[in-house]
Amino acid sequence: MSVSIDDIRKLKELTGVGLTDAKVALVEAGGDFDKALTAMRKKGVTKAEKKGDREAREGIIDGYVHGGRIGVLVEVNCETDFVARTDGFKEFAHEIALQVASMSPEYISEADIPAAELKRVRDEALASDALKAKSAEMAEKIVDGQVKKHFADKVLLNQVYIKNEKQTVADFVKENIAKTGENLVIRQFKRIELGVSE
DSSP: OOOOHHHHHHHHHHHOOOHHHHHHHHHHTTTOHHHHHHHHHHHHHHHHHHHTTSOOOEEEEEEEEETTTEEEEEEEEESOHHHHTSHHHHHHHHHHHHHHHHHOOSBSSGGGSOHHHHHHHHHHHHTOGGGTTSOHHHHHHHHHHHHHHHHHTTBGGGSBOTTOTTSBHHHHHHHHHHHHTSOOEEEEEEEEETTBOO
């Protein structure tokens, strides 16, 4: 089966794989670009998860100011200075800054939520009158769901990525890990909004 060189190039750019891998993926997908992209993203995410334990000490600090009213600084790390200097990595860091400016997260990951805050939200959910008629097991499941929902928009990696509603920020990070071939870590961020103090 012949596939177009434009599709091969486009798939290569979107996934960060070589031209040969992109062509093979398109052939395996019968020329269906979306199917090939999905397959390559799954492979990339699998590879990205394996890279997640590697140390990321290089990187950049990127900033974004929106209309003079919202300012964001983010530190994004990678494994090598070479990747840190690439346009693709700089663009990735800037997208994270835009996400923070737009969605105002409080934490990077669920691991950053203070135990006391988790307990407070959980206790409030457990105290609900609606749970009194439920079994302990059912109440626990309901509370788990309510806690997850409460923090969904507060955790950066769990947020829906502003430029692709089918992706979370965590998916976007994994996609860029696949593209760069390095572990990428959002280390910290600071968001300042005019007239709003912490």
